[in-house]
Amino acid sequence: MDPVLHTPARPYEPDSPLAYLMEIAAAAVDEEPEDEQRDGAETGAAHHVYAAYAYSLAQAVDSAVWQGYPCVREHGARRFEASAVALLGGGLWLHHTLRVTEADGAHDVLTLIAPCTCGRGYADITIDTEDVLMEILAELKPTYGRSLHDDQAPDCHSVQQAPAVAGWPRSARSIG
Ligand SMILES: [Zn+2]
Numbered sequence: 001m002d003p004v005l006h007t008p009a010r011p012y013e014p015d016s017p018l019a020y021l022m023e024i025a026a027a028a029v030d031e032e033p034e035d036e037q038r039d040g041a042e043t044g045a046a047h048h049v050y051a052a053y054a055y056s057l058a059q060a061v062d063s064a065v066w067q068g069y070p071c072v073r074e075h076g077a078r079r080f081e082a083s084a085v086a087l088l089g090g091g092l093w094l095h096h097t098l099r100v101t102e103a104d105g106a107h108d109v110l111t112l113i114a115p116c117t118c119g120r121g122y123a124d125i126t127i128d129t130e131d132v133l134m135e136i137l138a139e140l141k142p143t144y145g146r147s148l149h150d151d152q153a154p155d156c157h158s159v160q161q162a163p164a165v166a167g168w169p170r171s172a173r174s175i176g
Contacts, residue, residue: 029076037082038068045084045096048108053130061086061094067163081106085163090145091115093162095124114140114147116156123147123156 012018026033032040046063065086072080083097095111112125112133125147127133140147149156 031071034070037070038084041068041070041082041084041097042066044082044098044108045086045094048096048110049094052108052110053133056130056133057094061088066096087162088145091122091162092145112136113162114145116149117143117146118149118154118156121156122162 023033031037042063045066045068049057049061050063066084067086068082068084071078071082081098081100083095085096086094088094092112092114095113097109098106099109100106110127112127113122114125115122125136127136147156
């Protein structure tokens, strides 16, 4: 499940009592304000791409394109770390977050999300290295960036909607 896509829009005003209470609660559990989480996620994603994908993503994806999202909490516990997305065109996008474990600390997790040829959802593909990215892109090239639907093991229904990214044309959000 993708954390970005399941974060509902905030239904209260930034100057409402609830917003204020949320800030107090975040401070009480020692959490960064949402804005700082977003900034941190954007910086983290851009840095990872420059460091690990110097010949591909670093050339093609401007660091300003990343849009950050705060972490997602569930029942008070941190369910997903803050994340950032970058739209690539053609309905594809990148998702970057950190996987944090007590044993190993923080690891970058980069995912390429591509619309499925069936038109009903997206496939998410974890990218480990620049070589893997090149292989995946080569596979997607004949279908112009669409992931081939597999009836035997459909993997295109976990992500059904592209993220809303400010300034991006509306038409880019639809799969068709
Ligand atoms: Zn499909």
